[in-house]
Amino acid sequence: MAVPFIVQPRGRPRRAADGRAESPHRDDQAARADLGPLAPYLADGGVTDLFVNGTAGLFVDRGSGPEREASWRASEREVRDLATALIARGGRHIDEATPCVDVRLTGGLRVHAVLPPVSSGGTALSIRIPRLAHADLAGLCRGGTFAAEVRDWLIEVVRARRNVLVTGAAGTGKTTLLAAMLSHAPANERIVTIEDVAELRIAHPHHIALEVRQPNLEGVGEIGLARLVRESLRMRPDRIVVGECRGEEVRELLTALNTGHDGGAGTLHASGLDDVPARLEALGALAGMDDHAVARQVESAIAFVLHLKRDRAGQRRLARVGRFRESGQRLGIEEVEPWR
Incomplete structure (x- = not known):
């Protein structure tokens, strides 16, 4: 059928009272x-x-x-x-x-x-189209993403301020899981999230969202992820979250997580848990870090890796949990089940 046109531009998206974009259910x-x-x-x-x-x-x-x-x-x-x-x-x-x-x-x-x-x-x-924008860990558990004992462990990870890296392919639910976890952070903590395109919507009263600015028509004015991570350190955050590590910003994130900013997190595209060390080494190279530096920084900064998968039926699940280890001055990873 023919497409009914034309849609007139309407400027920036409407925003709710808290400054975040309104959900399709609310508007x-x-x-x-x-x-x-x-x-x-x-x-x-x-x-x-x-x-x-x-x-x-x-x-x-x-x-x-x-x-x-x-x-x-x-x-x-x-x-x-x-x-x-x-x-x-x-x-x-x-x-x-x-x-x-x-x-x-x-x-x-x-x-x-x-x-x-x-x-x-x-x-x-x-x-x-975000369908689980306000999903919580209980809802994800009911939906089969993980078992009840894993849900309880994830809540403890957040409350204990452990740094985590959520990995998986596109569309596996990395942003959804991370937002659900961060909603369990204490209300008196200040969460600053940094993303290329702001997607993290967290049920938390003190959430500051920073979004990359693209260059204008003259090719100037760009503000990238790496700079936003540095700027976030000046905002007295209790938790720093990078929505997707894809370049040199991994250096700033690791530096922040290694200098007292506990309870932070990031997401990373990776096909499998065993591929995560190589992905981080590649990103570290973009930031001028050698493999040994990446291994030392990552092992001390990240407590757990949460790897998500999506099966052919569309079911998203927490497939594996890993912990980094240094192996011959290179970054390695081992699967763990810390909730047992």
């Missing part, structure tokens, strides 16, 4: 306005991701992988107009000079767009 009308012709999929509680692949069509993930929507029809011009409008709603601009843009919309909706010729098959849109 469903605004969220639907954000998605425009894709709004009907917001009402489907099973949809977690939407992918528009130019004129090749729309693919919808309802938990078991993307499936093509046979009824969807849109020209390249219509898809590009939709991408432009969605990015504008997030307060940014996309064109030939800036063909790849990532924004956050109402309720945590995350939109990534790529224009041709970078996307050779036409304008590509990837939209993530």
